[in-house]
Each structure stands twice: as structure tokens, then as C-alpha cells.
Amino acid sequence: MNKQNDPGSLTIGDYYSATQLRADRWSALRECAESLSVHGVEGRQGQKLLKQAHELFDALSPIEVYWAFPGSGTFEHLRRLLDQRNIDDLSAAVRRVARALTSGAYRRRSIPVVSDEPDNEDYDDESTLAPEDRALGRPYFEILIVDNVNEQQARFLRNNLHRMRRPEDPFIYEAVVVPSVEDALMGILFNHNVQAVVVRPGLTLKSKNVLPLLKQYVKRMNEDEDVDSLEPGDYGPEACRLIAKVRPELDAYLITDRSAEDIAGMDLGRCRRVFYNQEDFLELHLNILRGVNRRYKTPFFTALKEYSKQPTGVFHAMPISRGKSISRSHWIQDMGAFYGPNIFLAETSATSGGLDSLLEPRGPIKEAQDMAARAFGSKQTFFATNGTSTCNKIVVQALVRPGDIVLVDRDCHKSHHYGMVLAGANVVYMDSYPLHEYSMYGAVPLHEIKHTLLKLRAAGKLDRVRMVLLTNCTFDGLVYNVERVMEECLAIKKDLIFLWDEAWFAFARFGPTYRQRTAMSVANTLRERLKSPDAAKAYEAQQAQLQNADEETLLKTRLVPPPDARIRAYATQSTHKTLTSLRQGSMIHVNDMDFKGEVEQSFHEAYMTHTSTSPNYQIIASLDVGRRQVELEGFEFVQRQIESAMAIRRAVTTHPLLQKYFRVLTPADMIPEEYRESGIEAYYDPKQGWSDKWEIWASDEFVLDPTRVTLAVGGTGWDGDTFKTRILMDKYGIQINKTSRNTVLFMTNIGTTRSSVAYLIEVLVEIANDLDELLDDASKMERRSFDNRVSALVEHVPPLPDFSRFHDSFRSNKETPEGDIRTAFFLAYDEDNCDYLSLDDALLDRLKSGEELVSASFIIPYPPGFPILVPGQVISPEILTFMRALDVSEIHGYRPDLGLRVFTEKALKKAGKQKN
Known part of the structure; x- marks a missing residue:
């Protein structure tokens, strides 16, 4: 078996995450x-x-201590079976555990690890169950109890909670007991089943776990936080605070003997x-059940x-209802057969009662939002049922007034450019x-x-600057x-x-590393930071230092915002692109x-302008369910998404044949x-192993989302x-x-499986094998043809043009752009x-001679899908050269039968006079 596919032959250093390590070690x-x-324990093979x-x-x-299944007691029992050479029972028990972990059967039923019952290969395969059958079961989760107790005391805690179970409980859970603050952090970052943490008074600070793959989970936290200076009495409250910092979606419960007055003043x-x-x-x-139900709703x-269950008479404008x-x-019976009855039973007019209005939500839609x-x-x-293109236009129209200056990332999505047109913005x-x-x-x-920004300030136009618009990621x-x-x-x-x-970044909220680079998380962080006395002191100190500083100094200095700065952040997210939602x-x-x-x-007016009065209720419902999913299992799914992408990176980087034709x-x-302060060059190197992603994301100006694999x-x-x-x-x-x-x-997402990666x-x-065979049998001329194609794609790529400038007819002056x-x-x-x-040589010669030609439309090659020309932009020789070198099938806004659409000289003069 190839090492690439043999989990037993991989070392711990080969694994990006402990979850992958655990799954493969059980296998x-x-x-x-x-x-x-089969072979027995005797002889060279047996030994x-x-x-x-x-x-x-x-x-x-060191891994199983953080999981409720199979649990520390069962794990030690399996080890004793090995020590006692009870191989048949060991084989049967390990098979049951491994299969239950793979299929998720332990979530639905108790798995008899040691049993005289015959081993049914299919009884625990979740994939064989119909969705409606799985929906009838009670969702399973685990809680983490943090208390430094012995195994007998831990069993006492688990049993007491176990006895509280009732048949009417909506969920079922098992408990894991860990001794320290560090173990709690490792547990919530490693065990994706954990939905609640119970912090008891007996916990300690440091973990005795020495597995490097697990210790990496708390390494960065120890660097960010002065954990070592904590007093024992603060371990419990600080554990709750750190849990919220790492995984804010989890519920925490503190059991303490400190006075209510002391606890009330703590974070x-x-x-x-x-x-x-x-x-x-x-x-x-x-309380545990109530907390999980709060997210489950x-x-x-x-x-x-x-x-959909109510009998109704339909006398409104939707025959399909x-x-x-x-x-x-x-x-059209085939349509009913294809979609099933529920989707039609759930269709109704927005003006009918019972289901709330997206335009004026006061009931369940408001609560869902x-x-x-x-x-x-x-x-x-706010929910939207017609994509993030519309969301972008809503935000721009709500915030930008005619004549406001907006700084825009030139290669952002085309909806932003059209939004600028609608709002009447002056675009930089x-x-x-x-x-x-x-x-x-x-x-x-x-x-x-x-x-x-500094250039606009120098020109006295900073008061007109309204917004900065950037694509992240x-x-x-x-x-x-x-x-x-x-x-x-x-x-x-400051405003x-x-x-x-x-x-493409909706999932980022639910990964601790990603979260620190999301708009909403940063906005909340800055809100709190600017309230502190330290923020005011830092600002005053820097202002004194930078008094009369020139632009070059300001550009090189990491500027500090004033304490009275207004935090004003908006994020538009395509839930359907990276989370669970209908298109x-x-x-x-x-x-x-x-x-x-x-x-x-x-905002309300802009929302009304762009939102249909007949929104699709199925899309709204899917947004509601998608939110539920990420609050309860987003951390797990994002973790697996990253693992899948890292597996692709490692496979391509280490496979000798793939390296001949491909490169990640x-x-x-x-x-x-200059934008990689950490010095990181690759997430995975065959000699160095995996890089510390947390450190990279904490420091560098730009980072690369590892779930995007560009080949x-x-x-x-x-x-x-x-x-x-x-x-x-094809x-x-x-x-x-x-x-x-x-x-x-290649983009991995929360639905990507290890099978699809394989x-x-x-x-x-x-593909690489086919190319090898093709080139082995190629003639000299065929080989030269292949080499020429490769050279054209790798060595002779046309340079990308910068944005030229707006024509003077569409500018207020030449000082600012x-x-x-x-x-x-x-x-x-x-x-x-x-x-x-x-687009001929004659046109290129005209441009090179200095003639100004101005685009009358958006020109958007696909791919890459961003405008290389916008209305009012001067066409540079570099842009024209790039357009002529494009070999894509689509160039939106360009008609090959007519040519490039430009303004006439008369039109430009007319626009210039109207401006003045």
C-alpha cells in the first residue's frame, strides 16, 4: 500500500490536525x-x-481523554484486552468502536463495545438511514466538565448528570471530564461535539498532555494572554472568558464558591x-438543554x-401554493414527483397571514434575523433572497449620497461598480x-x-470621503x-x-483563526478597545510623536485611531456560497x-428598493436553518473543510508524478x-512540515485562505x-x-468529504499519467508543440494592466483621482x-501616439470576472494590449462584431461643459 493511503505508516508530523490523526489511528x-x-501473536509477524x-x-x-465516546474507561479496557492477549475480543471491540466513530452511530444509540451479539456490518451505518429517519432521532452532543478529580470522582459527576436524563428531553449528551484550563481549551478546539462547558472550582491551570499536535491548540492563546500570572481563584472565571474568546458560540456554566460580589465584577x-x-x-x-435549544431554534x-400542515383554502395570487x-x-406531474409535496405545501403569498413579511418583519423572520x-x-x-449582488447595492445606496467619494478595490465584484452608478458616487x-x-x-x-486618503486630505476633500469598499476574502x-x-x-x-x-467568507466566523479577520469580529474588538483608557493614552502619545510628520512618515507608521472614532462596519455574505442555504x-x-x-x-428605503415584494420563503427558511447549523456544528465543519484543503496541498506537493505537471x-x-511579516512561504513543506497558521494570521498584512487551493x-x-x-x-x-x-x-467547503478529496x-x-504516456509516444514536432504551449502559458503571460484614470470630463479636478x-x-x-x-494595430498606434479614447461601458473579461474598463475610463495602451491577448470565451460589454464602445469627442466635450 502506498504510504499516501496508509494511515498506519504516517507519522504524527504528517497530520495537519489531531482530528485527522485520531480518525486514521483508529482505522x-x-x-x-x-x-x-488472523496471524496470532507468535512469530516475527505477530510480534x-x-x-x-x-x-x-x-x-x-492523550487524544481520547477529550472525547466521551468510546470514553476513557472503555479505552483502558481495550488496552487491557491487548495486554492480556485477548485478541479476538479486542478485534471485535475495536471494530465496533472504529465503525461507530466513522458512521456516527454512537450519536444515536449506545454501542456495546464488548458484546456476545453478532456483529452486523450495517447496523450502525448512518448513510443507510433515510433523512426523515435521522430527523426523528434526538441530536447528540457532549459537555466538557473542567475539574481536577480522580477517575472515581469523574464517574460520580458523569453518573449524576446521566441520572437527570428524561425521555422528553429534546437532546441527549455525554460528559467528558478534564482537569485544567489548558485541557479545557484543547478540548473545545479538538472535540467538535462539545456544546457546553461546566467549570468547577477544583480545576488547575496547566495540562499534563504532551502531544505536540494538541499543545499547538493552546500555544498561541498562552502568547496572547498572560495565563501564567493567574491566581488559582481566578482559574474558573478566566476559563469562562477564554472559552468565549476561542469559541463564542458555546455555553459556559461556572460553579464557584466565591462571593456573588466578586463574581459580578469579572468578565x-x-x-x-x-x-x-x-x-x-x-x-x-x-440549563444545558435550554442553552443548546436556544441555538437549535x-x-x-x-x-x-x-x-404546511394546516388545511387552507387558497384564494390569493399563487396557483402553485x-x-x-x-x-x-x-x-407537469413530473415536477411534483421531482420536488415532492412539502415545497409546494410551504408556498404562500407574502401578503397572507402567519408567516411574517421580509420587508416589514415583526414575527418569525425578525426573530430569525x-x-x-x-x-x-x-x-x-438582514436576510436577502436575491444574492449578495443585491446586498452590495442595498448597502451602497443606503450609505452613499451623490457626490460622496468612495474608495473602491478596482477588481471587486461588478455589483459594487453598478452600485456606485446607482448611488452617484465619485469613485476612487x-x-x-x-x-x-x-x-x-x-x-x-x-x-x-x-x-x-492622505492625498484626499491634502486636497481638502476628506470630508467628502464616505466609504472604503474592499473584498475580504x-x-x-x-x-x-x-x-x-x-x-x-x-x-x-474617524467616521x-x-x-x-x-x-466567500461567511464560514470564517466559526473558525477561531479565521474569526479574527472578519468584519464583525474586528468591529466588536475595536468598540471595546477604544473605550479603554489605554487607547486614549496611545493615541495622545502618537499624536505628539507625529506632530508635523510628512506623508512618508505617516505611511510607514502604524497609525492609532482616536478614542472617539466611530466604528461603522458592514459585511455582505453569500450564505449559499460557503454555508448551507438555497441559491x-x-x-x-x-x-x-x-x-x-x-x-x-x-437603509430601510434601499432595502425596499432592491428586495422583491414576493421573496422566496424557501430561501428564507434555508438561511434560518443554515444559521442553526453553524451555531451547533460550524466549528466542526469548518475544521474539516480546512483539513480537506490541507490534504490536497500535501498530496500534490509530495507526489512525484503530480509535481511534473502541477503546482499548488x-x-x-x-x-x-513585504506583506508577509511572518516570513511564511508555504502552509506545508515536505521537509519542514506544517506552518503555524495562527501566528501567520495574527501578524501578516495579507494571508491566504487555506481552503482555496489554486493549482x-x-x-x-x-x-x-x-x-x-x-x-x-466533461x-x-x-x-x-x-x-x-x-x-x-479548487475550493473546499463544509460539504467536502475525504472521499471527494481522494x-x-x-x-x-x-491526467498526469496520460500526459506521460502521450509525451513518451510523441514525435519531435509534437513534443516541440507541447513545449511551446507550456511556454506560452508559463513564461509568456500578458501583464495585467492597472487602472488608468477617469477622463477629465468626469473629474472635478486633476489633483485627486x-x-x-x-x-x-x-x-x-x-x-x-x-x-x-x-481592436486592431491601428487603434493601438492611436493610443501610443497619445490620443485619448474613453470607454463608454463596463468591459469585464470572464475569467477573471472584474472590470478592466469602466464608463468614463481612459483606455491605456496596456489595457488594449491585455484585451487583445485574452483568450477567454466571454468578455462582457464587448461586442466582437462591432468592436470596443467609446465616447465620441463631441460627447466628451458636452460632458465637460455640463460638469463646469
Whole structure:
């Protein structure tokens, strides 16, 4: 068996996470025990297997203390079976445990690890159950009890809670007991089943666990927090606070003997209840269930289900409601059969009673949005049923007034550019750093953002600057240091509004490393930080230091915001892209200190403008359910999503055949060195192993989202679009979204499985093998042709153009770069104002000679999918050269039969006169 597929042959250093290590070690232990059952313990083979079994138990021992199943007692029993050479019982027991862990059967029923019952291979396979059968079961979770007790006392705690169970309980749970604060942090970061933590007075500070893969979970926390200086009496309250910092969705319960007065003044994070002296086990049990149920509730989805059960007479404008137009039809019965009855039973008009209105929510939709705000850390959350494109337009229209200056990431989604047109903004386009070699852009450096703001301040226009609009993270996975961007921009203009397009980043809230770079988390952090006396002192000290400083000094200094800065952050998220939701299900998250006083009415009007009066209730319900999922298992799913992407990285990086034709782009490939303060070059190196992702994400200006795996495919001789369509999709049924001239992007998500990762690697290996065979049999001329194609894709890639500038007819002056995109956009509505020019050498010569030609429309090549020209932009020779070199099938806004649409000289003069 290849080492790549043999979990027993991998070392601990080969694993990115302890969850992967645990799963593979149980699988290897099962194989080892079964082999022992066949070969026996005697002889060289038997002794080798015995040694392997002991090593696997030793590897699992520090891991299993954090899980309720199979539990420390059962685990030690299995080890004793090995010591006593009771191999048959060991093999049967390990097989049951391994299968229950793989299938999740332990969540639904008690697994008899040692039993005389025959071993049914299918009884615990969750995948064989129908969804409706699984929905009937009670959801299972685990709680973590933090108390330094012996095994007998731990058993006493678990048994007392076990006795509190009742048949009517909506959920079922098991308890894990750990001794220390560090063990609690490792437990909640490792065991994704944990939904509640009970902190008792007897806990200690340090963990005795020495497994490096587990210790890494608390290494960074110890660096961020002065944990070693804690007094024993503070261990409990501090544990609650740290739990909230790491996994804010969890419920914590503190049991203490300290006075109520002492506890009242302490930060207990999201501790839901404090019990004094001796806990009441029934009360604790009921509180645990109530806390989980608080996240489990889905107000709108539940209301929709109840509505579908009601007998009603339909006398409104939807024939499909209750499925009547389908059930009475002789010609569309296949539609009813395909979708099933429930989707039609749940259809109704928004104007009918019982289900609330998305435009004026007061019932279950309002409650569902409030719960989403809690889950995502916002102050207000609004649902959208027509995608994040509309969300972007809503936010821009609500916040931006005609003539306001907005700083925009030039290669952001096209909906933002159209939003600027609708709002009448004066746009300043900021260039991202280019990645010419891969035909893609990176992100906008903070130096560029600050330089733009300082230039506008010098020109006396800072009062008109309304918003900074950035994409976080980009399609290719580049993530900003959101905290640093907001801090330094607010230091220049203290009431600046930030719109963070997090269309591809909704999942980030539920990973501790990711969360620190999300808009809502940073907004909450800055709100608290600016209230502290230290913030005012730091600001005053820096102001004294920077008095009369020039721009160069300001650009090189990490600026501190004033304590009275207004935190105004908006995030738009495509829930359907990275979480569970029907297509076009999106959310707008608001964390704006001035929302109530300044924005609420205009936001309501913009929301009304862009939201349908007939919203799709199924999409709303899916947003409600998607929120429930991520509050209860988002941490687990995001963790697995990252593990899947890291597995792809490791496989491609270490496979000799794949290295001949493919290469996974690393952070060093996609982020210039000056923006990588950590010095990180790759997440995985065959010699060095895995990098510390937490450290990277805490320090660097830009980081690369590891769930995005950009694969350079130029070595195959196929461009990205051809590789995507003809090879991956047509031949192997693998679907992807994004390509560039010589790359394809694989995105893992919360639904990605290890099987799908394995299939992808198999496909890439097969493609590489086919290329090897093709080149082995190729003639000299065929080989030269292949080499030429590779060279064209790898070495001779056309450089990416920067944004040129707006034509003077659409600018107020030449000192600053803002342009009136709205005037340019509507000027092109009159065909007499436009002309069409062919993309030939003559046109290029005209541009090189200095003639100014101005685009009359958005020109958007797909891929990459961002505008290279916007209305009113001067066409540079570099842009035209890039357009001529494009080999994509779609260029939105360009008509090959007519040519490039430009403004006539007469139209430009007319626009210039109107401006003046």
C-alpha cells in the first residue's frame, strides 16, 4: 500500500490536525487488531503487529481523554484486552468502536463495545438511514466538565448528570471530564461535539498532555494572554472568558464558591449561569438543554413547517401554493414527483397571514434575523433572497449620497461598480498588487489605501470621503488584516464607513483563526478597545510623536485611531456560497455605531428598493436553518473543510508524478514578501512540515485562505478554461468556478468529504499519467508543440494592466483621482454619444501616439470576472494590449462584431461643459 493511503505508516508530523490523526489511528488500530486475530501473536509477524498495536494505543491515549465516546474507561479496557492477549475480543471491540466513530452511530444509540451479539456490518451505518429517519432521532452532543478529580470522582459527576436524563428531553449528551484550563481549551478546539462547558472550582491551570499536535491548540492563546500570572481563584472565571474568546458560540456554566460580589465584577465571557457552592444537577441539566435549544431554534423554518400542515383554502395570487396547480395537471406531474409535496405545501403569498413579511418583519423572520445577528456577531442582520449582488447595492445606496467619494478595490465584484452608478458616487479606484505570472490580482495594500486618503486630505476633500469598499476574502483566497486596515484608516478619518464584501467568507466566523479577520469580529474588538483608557493614552502619545510628520512618515507608521472614532462596519455574505442555504440566500451584517441615528431610514428605503415584494420563503427558511447549523456544528465543519484543503496541498506537493505537471500556489506565490511579516512561504513543506497558521494570521498584512487551493496547470499545456471545461468537467465530472490563464481554483467547503478529496487526487494522477504516456509516444514536432504551449502559458503571460484614470470630463479636478461614474454610465445611453472601434494595430498606434479614447461601458473579461474598463475610463495602451491577448470565451460589454464602445469627442466635450 502506498504510504499516501496508509494511515498506519504516517507519522504524527504528517497530520495537519489531531482530528485527522485520531480518525486514521483508529482505522489503523482496527486493521492491526484484525491482522492479529488472523496471524496470532507468535512469530516475527505477530510480534511486529503487537508492537504496532501498542504504539497505536500510545498515540491515541492523550487524544481520547477529550472525547466521551468510546470514553476513557472503555479505552483502558481495550488496552487491557491487548495486554492480556485477548485478541479476538479486542478485534471485535475495536471494530465496533472504529465503525461507530466513522458512521456516527454512537450519536444515536449506545454501542456495546464488548458484546456476545453478532456483529452486523450495517447496523450502525448512518448513510443507510433515510433523512426523515435521522430527523426523528434526538441530536447528540457532549459537555466538557473542567475539574481536577480522580477517575472515581469523574464517574460520580458523569453518573449524576446521566441520572437527570428524561425521555422528553429534546437532546441527549455525554460528559467528558478534564482537569485544567489548558485541557479545557484543547478540548473545545479538538472535540467538535462539545456544546457546553461546566467549570468547577477544583480545576488547575496547566495540562499534563504532551502531544505536540494538541499543545499547538493552546500555544498561541498562552502568547496572547498572560495565563501564567493567574491566581488559582481566578482559574474558573478566566476559563469562562477564554472559552468565549476561542469559541463564542458555546455555553459556559461556572460553579464557584466565591462571593456573588466578586463574581459580578469579572468578565465571564458568555457564561450563561453561575452556580454557587454546590450545583443542583437537575438544574444544571435543564440549563444545558435550554442553552443548546436556544441555538437549535429556527423560528421561521418552524413556522413554515407548521404552515404546511394546516388545511387552507387558497384564494390569493399563487396557483402553485399547496401544489394545487400541479396535482390537478395532466402534463407537469413530473415536477411534483421531482420536488415532492412539502415545497409546494410551504408556498404562500407574502401578503397572507402567519408567516411574517421580509420587508416589514415583526414575527418569525425578525426573530430569525436577530438570532443570525447573535451567531455572526453583528448588531443587526438582514436576510436577502436575491444574492449578495443585491446586498452590495442595498448597502451602497443606503450609505452613499451623490457626490460622496468612495474608495473602491478596482477588481471587486461588478455589483459594487453598478452600485456606485446607482448611488452617484465619485469613485476612487485603488489597484491591487498584480500577480502577472498567474493572470490574477491580489489585494489592495494598506500603503495604497492610506496614500489615497492622505492625498484626499491634502486636497481638502476628506470630508467628502464616505466609504472604503474592499473584498475580504478575494475569490482567490487573499484575506486582509481587517483590524489593521480599520484602525489606520480611522486614524486618518474617524467616521469612515467600511463595506467588507465577505461573499466567500461567511464560514470564517466559526473558525477561531479565521474569526479574527472578519468584519464583525474586528468591529466588536475595536468598540471595546477604544473605550479603554489605554487607547486614549496611545493615541495622545502618537499624536505628539507625529506632530508635523510628512506623508512618508505617516505611511510607514502604524497609525492609532482616536478614542472617539466611530466604528461603522458592514459585511455582505453569500450564505449559499460557503454555508448551507438555497441559491441566492445571503445576509447583510451591520455593526455601525451610527446606524440608529443616521442610517436606519435610508437603509430601510434601499432595502425596499432592491428586495422583491414576493421573496422566496424557501430561501428564507434555508438561511434560518443554515444559521442553526453553524451555531451547533460550524466549528466542526469548518475544521474539516480546512483539513480537506490541507490534504490536497500535501498530496500534490509530495507526489512525484503530480509535481511534473502541477503546482499548488503557496502564500509566497500569491503574497509579495513585504506583506508577509511572518516570513511564511508555504502552509506545508515536505521537509519542514506544517506552518503555524495562527501566528501567520495574527501578524501578516495579507494571508491566504487555506481552503482555496489554486493549482497551476500551465505545465499540462492546457489553459485554465480548457482544463476546467474539457478535462475536469466533461471527462471527470469535477465542477469548479474560477480559472485564470494558467490556473484553476479548487475550493473546499463544509460539504467536502475525504472521499471527494481522494477522487480529485486520483483524477490528477490519471491526467498526469496520460500526459506521460502521450509525451513518451510523441514525435519531435509534437513534443516541440507541447513545449511551446507550456511556454506560452508559463513564461509568456500578458501583464495585467492597472487602472488608468477617469477622463477629465468626469473629474472635478486633476489633483485627486475620483471620477463621476454615474454621469459617464448614463451618457452612454444615447447611441449618438458612442462609437465602436476594432481592436486592431491601428487603434493601438492611436493610443501610443497619445490620443485619448474613453470607454463608454463596463468591459469585464470572464475569467477573471472584474472590470478592466469602466464608463468614463481612459483606455491605456496596456489595457488594449491585455484585451487583445485574452483568450477567454466571454468578455462582457464587448461586442466582437462591432468592436470596443467609446465616447465620441463631441460627447466628451458636452460632458465637460455640463460638469463646469
